[in-house]
Amino acid sequence: MVTNLSEKIEDFLANDPKIPDDIIFRASQMFNNKLGKFNFKRKGGAKLPSMSQIGKPFCQLHAEKLGWEKLPEVNSFKIKMLYGDMTEVIAVALLLAAGVEIIDLNKRVMLPTEHGIINGELDLIIRDGNSYSLWDIKSASRFAFDKKFESYQALKDNDDFGYLEQLFGYTKAEREETPDIKAGGWIAINKESGEMKVVPADPDDEDQYTTKINNTITKYLEADENNFKRCFEDEPETFYRKLTGNRKLHKTCTYCSFRYTCWPDLVYAKNPKSKSATAYNYYTVFKD
Numbered sequence: 001m002v003t004n005l006s007e008k009i010e011d012f013l014a015n016d017p018k019i020p021d022d023i024i025f026r027a028s029q030m031f032n033n034k035l036g037k038f039n040f041k042r043k044g045g046a047k048l049p050s051m052s053q054i055g056k057p058f059c060q061l062h063a064e065k066l067g068w069e070k071l072p073e074v075n076s077f078k079i080k081m082l083y084g085d086m087t088e089v090i091a092v093a094l095l096l097a098a099g100v101e102i103i104d105l106n107k108r109v110m111l112p113t114e115h116g117i118i119n120g121e122l123d124l125i126i127r128d129g130n131s132y133s134l135w136d137i138k139s140a141s142r143f144a145f146d147k148k149f150e151s152y153q154a155l156k157d158n159d160d161f162g163y164l165e166q167l168f169g170y171t172k173a174e175r176e177e178t179p180d181i182k183a184g185g186w187i188a189i190n191k192e193s194g195e196m197k198v199v200p201a202d203p204d205d206e207d208q209y210t211t212k213i214n215n216t217i218t219k220y221l222e223a224d225e226n227n228f229k230r231c232f233e234d235e236p237e238t239f240y241r242k243l244t245g246n247r248k249l250h251k252t253c254t255y256c257s258f259r260y261t262c263w264p265d266l267v268y269a270k271n272p273k274s275k276s277a278t279a280y281n282y283y284t285v286f287k288d
Contacts, residue, residue, distance in 0.1 A: 004128065005095075005100065005126070005187075005198055006198045008095075008098040008099055008100055009094060009095065009098050009100075009196060009198075011098070012094065012097055012098035012099075013094070017097065018097075019093055019094075019097045020097065023093055023096045023097050024093070026093075026096070027089050027090075027092060027093040027096075030089050030092065030105065030106070031085070031086065031089045033106070034082075034085035034086070034088075034089065035082075035085075037085075038078075038081075038082060047116055048113075048115065048116050048117070048118055048217060048220065049061050049064070049118070049216075049220065050118065050119055050120055051109075051111065051118055051119065051120025051121075051165075051166055051169045051170060051173075052120060052121075052162075052166055053162070054118060054162060054165050054166070054169065054213055054216055054217075055159065055161070055162015055163065055164060055165030055166055055209075055212075055213075055216075056160070056161060056162045057160065057231040057232070057252060057256075058216065058219060058220075058231060059228070059229065059230050059231040059232075059258075059262070060231075060256055060257075060258065061216070061220055061223075062220070062223045062228050062229075063228070063258040063261065063262065064258075065220065065223055066223075066224075066225055066228065068258050068261045068262075069258075069261050070257035070258050070261070071257045071258075071259070071260065083139065083191065084139045087137070087139035087189050087191070088123065088137045088139075090189075091137045091187055091189060091196070092105065092124065092137070094196075095124075095126075095187075100126055101126060101127045101128070102124050102125065102126055102127075103125050103126070103127050103132075104122070104124060104125040105123070105124050106121055106122070106123065106124075107121065107122050107125070107174075108120070108121050109121070109122055109170055109173035109174055110173055111169050111170075111172060111173035111210075111213070113213070113214055113217050114214070115217050115218065115221055116217075118169065118173075118213070118217070120166070120169065120170055120173065122134055122136075122170040122173075122174065123135060123136045123137050124137070125174065125178065125181065126184060130180075131180070131182075132178050132180055132181040132182070133181065133182050133183070133184030133185075134167065134170055134171045134174060134181055134182070134183055134184050135184040135185060135186065135187055136163065136166065136167055136170075136185075136186050136187070137186070137187045137188075137189070138163070138186050138187070138188045138189070139188075139189050139191050140188050140189065140190060140191065141190075141191060141192070142190060142191075142192045142193065144188075145188055145189075145190040145193075145195065145197065149186065149188040149197055149199050151199065152185070152199055152200060152201060152202060155186070155199060160252045160255070163186065164201070164205070164209050165209050165212060165213050165216075167183050167185070167186070167201055168183055168201075168205065168206045168209040168210055168213075169209070169210060169213055171183040171203075171206060172206060172210050182203040183201040183202075183203050183205075183206060184200065184201065185198065185199050185200040185201040186198075186199045186201070187199075230262060231252075232249075232250035232252055232253055233250065234247045234248060234249055234250065234263070234284040234285075235247065235248060235249075235250055237271070237281065237283075239271065239273045239274065244271070244273060244287075245285075245287050246271075246281075246283050246285055246286050246287055247283065247284045247285040248281045248282060248283050248284065249263065249266070249281070249282040249283075249284065253282070254282055259282065263282075263284050265284065266282055266283070266284060267282070267283045267286045268280060268281075268282050268283075269281070269283055269286055272287075272288055
């Protein structure tokens with residue numbers, strides 16, 4: 001399936017590609033729906049995290065449950081989300097034009113657990129003969145495209161956003177309607193270069209990650225203000241392999257909306273020893 005999917009995309013793009021009018025129309029409807037969601041503000045208050053949240057570092061889920069103050073979304077983040085939506089639409093249009101049979105798009109699914117329902121929205125289901133597979137489309141920075149989406153193992157080793165729980169959770173949730181479905185993997189697109197990469201998942205890992213989901217839910221329901229624990233500690237800063245005396249956030253924490261609540265004395269500043277204009281870090285201990 002994976003080799004076939006990659007080959008179909010490459011062959012289509014290499015041979016004077018033209019997207020048929022019916023696919024253009026379908027893609028435009030899809031993007032209209034994506035733009036419409038931009039006006040929808042999630043109210044929150046759900047008993048359990050959603051499928052897109054469940055694999056994130058647990059301290060983020062805990063902070064969300066406790067109602068910690070989070071950083072407001074900056075305008076660039078909102079545009080970035082729209083950019084990701086547009087990337088998904090383009091990928092779907094190319095897949096359809098390449099002859100890939102997509103039988104479901106942006107489908108709402110529910111994963112039952114012993115503590116309740118986890119809701120989510122899968123990206124797409126592909127049929128290849130009598131085989132069904134579930135795929136996620138991800139727009140990625142150049143670094144993430146080269147490192148995180150280098151291979152399935154690389155993604156497993158660097159899954160700060162919970163992509164594996166998301167994919168396997170969607171797959172298990174969909175199995176009630178599509179009994180033979182398997183986790184396909186990820187179709188990643190480099191936002192800077194336009195390169196596309198297919199990263200297959202190992203369907204045999206499904207039980208491992210759905211068990212992790214159940215364990216997370218159990219832990220989440222037990223979480224309160226008395227048992228919060230950071231997932232990552234700060235780390236010493238080095239410059240040319242020498243300690244600077246400063247301490248900075250773990251890289252994963254720099255993406256967290258609760259970083260200033262979790263680290264009240266946090267300082268965002270330029271490394272005083274570096275001449276680079278982009279050498280900024282989040283410091284827990286900072287010496288000029």
